[in-house]
Amino acid sequence: xxxxxxxxxxxxxxxxxxxxxxxxxxxxxxxxxxxxxxxxxxxxxxxxxxxxxxxxxxxxxxxxxxxxxxxxxxxxxxxxxxxxxxxxxxxxxxxxxxxxxxxxxxxxxxxxxxxxxxxxxxxxxxxxxxxxxxxxxxxxxxxxxxxxxxxxxxxxxxxxxxxxxxxxxxxxxxxxxxxxxxxxxxxxxxxxxxxxxxxxxxxxxxxxxxxxxxxxxxxxxxxxxxxxxxxxxxxxxxxxxxxxxxxxxxxxxxxxxxxxxxxxxxxxxxxxxxxxxxxxxxxxxxxxxxxxxxxxxxxxxxxxxxxxxxxxxxxxxxxxxxxxxxxxxxxxxxxxxxxxxxxxxxxxxx
Amino acid sequence: xxxxxxxxxxxxxxxxxxxxxxxxxxxxxxxxxxxxxxxxxxxxxxxxxxxxxxxxxxxxxxxxxxxxxxxxxxxxxxxxxxxxxxxxxxxxxxxxxxxxxxxxxxxxxxxxxxxxxxxxxxxxxxxxxxxxxxxxxxxxxxxxxxxxxxxxxxxxxxxxxxxxxxxxxxxxxxxxxxxxxxxxxxxxxxxxxxxxxxxxxxxxxxxxxxxxxxxxxxxxxxxxxxxxxxxxxxxxxxxxxxxxxxxxxxxxxxxxxxxxxxxxxxxxxxxxxxxxxxxxxxxxxxxxxxxxxxxxxxxxxxxxxxxxxxxxxxxxxxxxxxxxxxxxxxxxxxxxxxxxxxxxxxxxxxxxxxxxxxxxxx
Numbered sequence: 210x211x212x213x214x215x216x217x218x219x220x221x222x223x224x225x226x227x228x229x230x231x232x233x234x235x236x237x238x239x240x241x242x243x244x245x246x247x248x249x250x251x252x253x254x255x256x257x258x259x260x261x262x263x264x265x266x267x268x269x270x271x272x273x274x275x276x277x278x279x280x281x282x283x284x285x286x287x288x289x290x291x292x293x294x295x296x297x298x299x300x301x302x303x304x305x306x307x308x309x310x311x312x313x314x315x316x317x318x319x320x321x322x323x324x325x326x327x328x329x330x331x332x333x334x335x336x337x338x339x340x341x342x343x344x345x346x347x348x349x350x351x352x353x354x355x356x357x358x359x360x361x362x363x364x365x366x367x368x369x370x371x372x373x374x375x376x377x378x379x380x381x382x383x384x385x386x387x388x389x390x391x392x393x394x395x396x397x398x399x400x401x402x403x404x405x406x407x408x409x410x411x412x413x414x415x416x417x418x419x420x421x422x423x424x425x426x427x428x429x430x431x432x433x434x435x436x437x438x439x440x441x442x443x444x445x446x447x448x449x450x451x452x453x454x455x456x457x458x459x460x461x462x463x464x465x466x467x468x469x470x471x472x473x474x475x476x477x478x479x480x481x482x483x484x485x486x487x488x489x490x491x492x493x494x495x496x497x498x499x500x501x502x503x504x505x506x507x508x509x510x511x512x513x514x515x516x517x518x519x520x521x522x523x524x525x526x527x528x529x530x531x532x533x534x535x536x537x538x539x540x541x542x543x544x545x546x547x548x549x550x551x552x553x554x555x556x557x558x559x
Numbered sequence: 560x561x562x563x564x565x566x567x568x569x570x571x572x573x574x575x576x577x578x579x580x581x582x583x584x585x586x587x588x589x590x591x592x593x594x595x596x597x598x599x600x601x602x603x604x605x606x607x608x609x610x611x612x613x614x615x616x617x618x619x620x621x622x623x624x625x626x627x628x629x630x631x632x633x634x635x636x637x638x639x640x641x642x643x644x645x646x647x648x649x650x651x652x653x654x655x656x657x658x659x660x661x662x663x664x665x666x667x668x669x670x671x672x673x674x675x676x677x678x679x680x681x682x683x684x685x686x687x688x689x690x691x692x693x694x695x696x697x698x699x700x701x702x703x704x705x706x707x708x709x710x711x712x713x714x715x716x717x718x719x720x721x722x723x724x725x726x727x728x729x730x731x732x733x734x735x736x737x738x739x740x741x742x743x744x745x746x747x748x749x750x751x752x753x754x755x756x757x758x759x760x761x762x763x764x765x766x767x768x769x770x771x772x773x774x775x776x777x778x779x780x781x782x783x784x785x786x787x788x789x790x791x792x793x794x795x796x797x798x799x800x801x802x803x804x805x806x807x808x809x810x811x812x813x814x815x816x817x818x819x820x821x822x823x824x825x826x827x828x829x830x831x832x833x834x835x836x837x838x839x840x841x842x843x844x845x846x847x848x849x850x851x852x853x854x855x856x857x858x859x860x861x862x863x864x865x866x867x868x869x870x871x872x873x874x875x876x877x878x879x880x881x882x883x884x885x886x887x888x889x890x891x892x893x894x895x896x897x898x899x900x901x902x903x904x905x906x907x908x909x910x911x912x913x914x915x916x917x918x919x920x921x
Binding site for chain 1: 591592594595598613614615616618619621622623625646846847849859875877905906907908
């Protein structure tokens with residue numbers, strides 16, 4: 210039986226309430242997420258208390274329902290994504306269908322499991338967990354896959370004819386610092402966006418484009434360095450895999466050679482030489498800062514990376530819109546990791 | 560040093576001394592390199608060992624100029640094939656004679672030292688005119704000049720501007736070589752050889768006795784990927800050669816030296832172990848600390864290349880290597896890029912952006 214939009218919104222609101230319950234009773238959950246994600250306890254706490262979409266306007270949920278569509282069944286395959294992403298993934302599936310099965314990430318199942326249990330406790334019997342869900346056995350409806358492009362491609366091969374697979378791949382955020390930006394304030398917001406999930410999310414800013422000359426880019430970098438240094442203490446970075454440590458070392462050496470690098474306790478910032486091609490720094494709190502003489506130059510520099518851009522954070526939404534790819538979300542600095550619950554975070558395929 | 564090598568004489572100066580002198584030269588003329596040395600806490604004036612020379616990451620060649628001289632003095636610029644987003648690394652040279660002398664000397668040593676006269680040389684690649692910024696094509700052209708018969712470019716460089724392989728021209732060169740009973744030297748990249756093997760199918764091109772093949776490089780999405788041992792066996796079958804006549808070469812745009820498998824002239828040398836010239840040294844280092852790893856352990860290749868006079872005497876690659884035996888008498892195994900741990904989170908990686916770009920929807 211087809212549900213009305215209002216009923217779907219109500220079902221999503223019930224999931225939000227379930228998430229709220231999970232967070233209110235999170236003591237054991239935090240330890241499990243620390244273990245599975247490698248984030249610090251403070252980092253997990255930050256994610257749970259500030260970055261779960263517990264509040265949403267009706268209009269946002271209406272947009273989510275609209276984007277979700279209406280299908281008989283949705284199978285959701287979660288990856289070791291940012292852990293709070295499970296709420297949005299389940300909400301999208303639940304908005305779309307009255308029959309939702311979730312396969313949590315084997316590496317990072319805790320939040321998704323807790324969320325579904327809490328939803329069941331609230332009377333939602335239309336969402337269940339199946340740790341052993343076989344994609345090839347799904348006979349109807351949709352499969353929502355969250356993960357790397359190659360994971361999505363592999364699952365697509367296993368999908369039966371007639372079943373639609375919706376892939377939600379990896380991505381990144383960039384920051385656009387306009388001519389009118391107050392640099393210290395911009396740096397504060399940007400640092401907040403970088404630190405959440407240790408910059409491992411598809412909304413996490415990896416590059417900051419600064420309208421102005423190299424001196425202005427350097428000033429932003431210095432301010433960001435100070436803000437990240439502060440956050441390195443209050444929200445320590447979690448464990449960094451050896452490969453990413455090595456990548457950060459290579460990035461720092463490259464930028465030291467090319468122009469300038471600032472190395473903090475648990476972060477690094479590279480300042481690009483004028484006009485140099487953009488470098489994508491590794492995650493775990495590494496930011497590439499580049500000066501751009503105009504928005505046109507910024508767009509040109511960004512072009513090779515544009516397909517990976519999911520969000521643009523800026524002090525100036527209007528000029529950010531001009532720079533951003535058409536699908537990218539626009540957010541204020543400091544709110545890049547808090548997109549409204551109006552659909553997938555990644556709107557490239559919407 | 561190259562002349563001494565060709566004369567089988569000892570090197571005129573110690574490797575470490577030359578390497579450290581070059582590091583000082585480069586730090587004196589490249590502000591970025593001086594900055595990198597300072598950041599590493601290295602006083603170049605006191606450098607005494609090549610192990611202590613800070614290495615320049617290959618990525619630096621993509622974001623800035625790596626040269627001791629003014630751009631106006633550049634006579635050749637080699638560019639990487641673009642394995643990163645829209646950006647090609649550039650290696651500028653103000654004098655290619657050093658590059659050529661070293662390449663030909665070491666190439667002759669492992670590919671052609673037994674050849675008493677010029678032989679037919681065929682390149683499964685474009686001509687220097689078609690690819691003037693390819694260091695590999697430049698090197699192959701130097702080999703054509705040094706080891707080959709005079710022959711028209713159209714029957715020497717067998718991949719045209721559209722990337723089409725001229726199998727008929729290859730057939731013609733082989734037929735002539737067979738008639739003259741001359742061994743051939745075939746040069747090409749792995750992906751070109753894969754295309755060749757695919758093109759000939761089950762057919763074969765039995766090469767004259769004594770022929771040999773130099774294969775180099777990865778695939779970079781330009782052909783299906785084939786495990787090295789499979790490609791080697793395929794080439795041996797197609798060309799009717801012993802697998803030891805298929806010689807692997809390892810080089811990169813950011814370097815001026817190359818490395819070869821010893822298989823053609825050393826019956827004992829295992830496949831997959833590369834020899835260094837006396838003017839280059841491959842040191843596996845810990846990717847995190849950049850300190851040399853223990854003997855026999857895997858590390859990423861820090862390559863000290865004395866032929867990189869005006870760019871970077873020490874280059875940090877992302878290739879994994881393992882030393883086998885002593886430096887300059889043993890060699891190193893090339894183990895490819897680190898596969899890495901499964902990524903945690905959904906932040907995008909460069910390879911994924913490349914993959915999206917490769918899908919070509921825009």
